[in-house]
Amino acid sequence: MSANKLHVYNTLTRKKEVFTPITPGFVGMYVCGPTVYGHAHLGHSRPAVTFDLIFRYLKHLGYKVRYVRNITDVGHLVADADQGEDKIAKQAKISKLEPMEVVQHFTNSYHKNMDQLNVLPPSIEPTATGHIIEQIHIVEKILEQGYAYVSMGSVYFDVEKFASKYNYGKLSGRKTEDLKANTRELEGQDEKRSSLDFAIWKKAQPEHIMRWPSPWSEGFPGWHTECVAMSTKYLGKKFDIHGGGMDLLFPHHEAEIAQSCAALGHDSVNYWLHNNMITINGQKMGKSLGNFITLDEFFSGMHDLLEKAYSPMTIRFFILQAHYRSTLDFSNEALESAEKGLERLLKAAALLEKIKPTEKSSVSFEQAEENCYNAMNDDFNSPIVIANLFDLVKVINSIVDGKETIDLPNLDKLKSLFNTFVFNILGLTQEENSDNSNNLLNGVVDLLLNVRMDAKASKNWDVADKIRNELSDLGFEIKDKKDGFEWELK
């Protein structure tokens, strides 16, 4: 891997490639966002954090990035007995709310969770319902090009016709013959010429409450059309990066490629990036599997599978400790070790600010810096970055212990390196304990510990230990120093 160039793993070619933007200095990135018909769960945080890391790093490299992440608020079908019914509409009926009320509620909840995870907002966050006209235009274009047909008020994409000219399945490695042999019986199949075809406009059934007029019927846009319409609108007919979860590879992204190819005559995306899944007991955590834990439940600890609450930063760090293309297995043990590791990292970051430089330096950081950049340039390898940061943690602690020395230029270098990677690129934040701002409490604890200092001075160990042990039981961590003490609320 060459040292200075960003390489990304392109799902389309199954290789790491040098990243070269279409327009020098600018990057266009589109990422599939959530379908807002439920609270965000741990699985949703993976692409959000992954592409946040990528967004942050591209910006750090000096690119001007337009990051588009959509909100899917219409159109996807449910999997159970209510086949053919709109997910959002179904949720709306259950809770007797307006569909847009449901959408707004879960969008707000998603935004709150993303903010807690310190995920930066995208540059543009378009909604599917806000781009019905654009989607109708895409459908019209595909019809004009002859790669779709109208049937009973719905419009279907003609996969076999498309496949006769273009390569359908190139992203997911599928062949149309194999697909034909394996497609299940689904509702509405009789309207389609082939089981492979997919709806790009769907006529609304009477019970559908989300519906829009179109040249073909009153209905709603098809499953994969919104991303094509919105990515084209905001990033152009050709853009750099398209991201999303691996589970969207087929059919969603394959269908996107087919649609933009059919409508525009060429591919839109240069680099396809896919994050892997978070698993629970080795199995994908997913809405439809019912084995998910929401982010709010993680933050509060209110779930049977959780032994305790885990902070948003713990979740973020947990995700960043694995490479984005690997599966990541949830367990209480793994989260607790992430929590402790993160604490150690952030404590070092705080200590770093207090270090006073000396005349001479026994340490330098060129190698560490190179290692960090090489790791990020090698397909955003955050676990390697973190490993290097932990090496720096050791150095910081050794300096504080007086076992190493650092001069001003090296201290500035270390601060800049550490803070850049910990806070700017990995996007971690110090989670301030709100109780620390309580002056009354601070005064009382300081008083008790000063009493303990006096007890220690007169070798009254019983009193000294009693104060320390009982404060510890209450959740305070007491650290004796040479000439005093430090404490914090755990």
Place this chain on the structure above:
RNA sequence: GGUACCUUGGCCGAGUGGCUAGGCACCGGUCUGCAAAACCGGUUACGGCGGUUCGAAUCCGCCAGGUACCUCCA
């Protein structure tokens, strides 16, 4: 059934031919009145069998186990 991918130490997770991440846990030491924190050192690996090679966790083959997608899903 088809396609793709995975299997690393007590746990989590990097690593793609030699130099063997990192975190958590555990053990020993330093410091401390004793602790905690910190530092130093240590222990436990590459699913199985074969092959290629001077050398394989890393390449190839077979076997076993697992996952994802093929229907909405991050």
